[in-house]
Amino acid sequence: MDTMGNLRRSHYSNDILPSINGDQVVVFGIVASIRNHGKLTFLILEDLKGIVQLTIHANSVPENVRSKLNNIHEQSFIGVMGKVKSTEKAPHGAEIIPEDIRVLSVPQSMPPFKLFKQRLPNIEKRLDLRAVDLRRPQSKAIFKIKHTALQAIRGYFSSQGYMEVQTPKIISTATEGGAALFPLLYYNKEAFLAQSPQLYKEQLTGAFEKVFEIGPIFRAERSRTMKHLSEAVSVDIEEAYVTYIDVMNVLERVICHTIANITENCKEDLALLKNKMRAPVPPFKRVTYDEILELLHREGVDVSWGNDLFVSDLKKIERKLPEFYFITDWPTSSKAFYIKSKDDKPEICESFDLMHGSLEIASGGSRIDQKDTLVEKLKERSFDPALFEYHLKVFDYGIPPHAGFGFGLDRLMMVLCKQKNIREVVLYPRDQRRLIP
Structure with missing residues (x-):
């Protein structure tokens, strides 16, 4: 498990816009979803202000980033330093290409209900894990x-x-x-x-x-x-x-x-x-x-x-x-x-x-x-x-x-x-x- 070290947030998710294309940023949040497409991995990171897409290409990111992918699961808390890249397919029209990832917390178990589904268990079950x-x-x-x-x-x-x-x-x-x-x-x-x-x-x-x-x-x-x-x-x-x-x-x-x-x-x-x-x-x-x-x-x-x-x-x-x-x-x-x-x-x-x-x-x-x-x-x-x-x-x-x-x-x-x-x-x-x- 990593520590924050000297890494500190520079931007929230809603700040990641095409207007700062090429800028280096630091974001923190929880991994809402992971999608793997061969050598391409997309992570959706959620923070206080919304979501931002992280795009990791196995051939073009540092080894330390690639090596940490296996330790990242949904509901992991991470910090990311990387460059902003404009793309119409990402939320707000921009994504982050990671240069460094800090895995701060990895869940030992997954929630007994899906956080992004419309159908939910009764509220008493959810309140047990409020x-x-x-x-x-x-x-x-x-x-x-x-x-x-x-x-x-x-x-x-x-x-x-x-x-x-x-x-x-x-x-x-x-x-x-x-x-x-x-x-x-x-x-x-x-x-x-x-x-x-x-x-x-x-x-x-x-x-x-x-x-x-x-x-x-x-x-x-x-x-x-x-x-x-x-x-x-x-x-x-x-x-x-x-x-x-x-x-x-x-x-x-x-x-x-x-x-x-x-x-x-x-x-x-x-x-x-x-x-x-x-x-x-x-x-x-x-x-x-x-x-x-x-x-x-x-x-x-x-x-x-x-x-x-x-x-x-x-x-x-x-x-x-x-x-x-x-x-x-x-x-x-x-x-x-x-x-x-x-x-x-x-x-x-x-x-x-x-x-x-x-x-x-x-x-x-x-x-x-x-x-x-x-x-x-x-x-x-x-x-x-x-x-x-x-x-x-x-x-x-x-x-x-x-x-x-x-x-x-x-x-x-x-x-x-x-x-x-x-x-x-x-x-x-x-x-x-x-x-x-």
Whole structure:
């Protein structure tokens, strides 16, 4: 096995163009394929930016290059120094004629599935060897798109004056309530992994007015479906002096901005995924909870007022609402304790969910900003206000009216990458059955 020695990359694959014909270059990457035609051998080398062809003619390359051919297999990691040669048959119209090859790593076994085939084994088998599965072009395309999405989201919020914050992920009590919590021993006390940054971001509006966070959340939900994970990435904002209508508009704009960035900067990746993405045209349709119940009734599905909406219900109207849309004005009883009720109709709250077809992407609303009301809501939900004293005492010093939302980055990526299983858009997913790799 060789070492890199003093060999260092001078070019990426997409830099190997006819315009640098005759130049000496150094590239690194993984061998995607090998084709032998008598004394002529073609290697396709893949790196961060794409692929480049290496052409080795047994009669015209140095002996040290010829001797290493037998040690090179698909999935080998190599470094190559050579001259660029223009040829119409090669990717980007140019290839490399090697003068030196360093074989840096040779696989001891081949992947149990083909990395360049359309047909694949089920995702659980691929997740067992996730780092290798991520070498597939389609898989890499997903995470390049996700990277672009994250850059766009951060850029949008920063340009609009939001401060990025980081809130604790080890907390003393439930944020959302319920049993979907991961308990842990925090020295000699019981603690939990955070379900969301909700209460902390509310408090921060009193200091910074506009905050956002991109970070992990943890839900010990019993459902194991194609859209649920135990660890996910949430994008959250909270803003002072606004209502749920205002932050709905913010969410709509950040989604449109993100998709516009992806369509502009990820054309090749979208093509690999066969996704002819178009940026949505705002405003997104707004449908009240009551209107959704009426639509369902027309489809023969009767949901009692106040009940949650199940995916099986929403699928009945997906053909009428196939793209992004908001469901607004939910029953107060169906939302978290910190969501503000309407002044004229306390049974309805100032809340919304962002949907894409039958998939929930985000949830948000106006927040309660009066301590007495918040205490009353906690008691109604059978929560002990004493457990929330760290949050309630902030209200003694005043807190501005505020609103916000949180959206699941991974669920949004399911939509943007046309994936039916959320595990395809998470590097190392965690659920009830999977703690490794």
